[in-house]
Amino acid sequence: MSGTVTILYFAALRERVGRGREVVPFGDMPTVRALLEARRREDAGFNDAFSGPGQVRVAVNKVLADFSTPLHAGDEVAFFPPMTGG
Template sequence: MSGTATILYFAALRERIGRGSETVPLTADVSTVGDLLAERRRQDETLEDVFAQPGRVRVAVNRVLGDLSTPVHAGDEVAFFPPMTGG
């Protein structure tokens, strides 16, 4: 795969990472959110720590809730945010 994806970080994740967004290249190894996250964790030590338990983080691709198996394509917007509580 080639092209880029935009990654958005919200709430406490944004605070811990120190940025709200980034545009990243998509390599041939990236076909899902899980692949994208694994690659970013290898490239950025801060993300390795923040996403040590990726199952505890929510994800949306193009503003639709997904999970680590959701496909990622060039031009997609991938958002990560902490679990939400309702009330």
């Protein structure tokens, strides 16, 4: 499948991966988890940024999602640290 996926990084994640936004070829990434694993293989900086469960939240097309959410070419995936209220 052709196309791209836009990835946004917020807060400390942006600092750890060294960018706030990137566009990557869609390729063989049927889920958010597959996208993240592909990025980890391509860039070692992702291992620190995405090191533990519960350390990262995700939204797909501006809707809160989880790592099993399916992806499609043209999607926007946003990663951000957990938020607290107050």
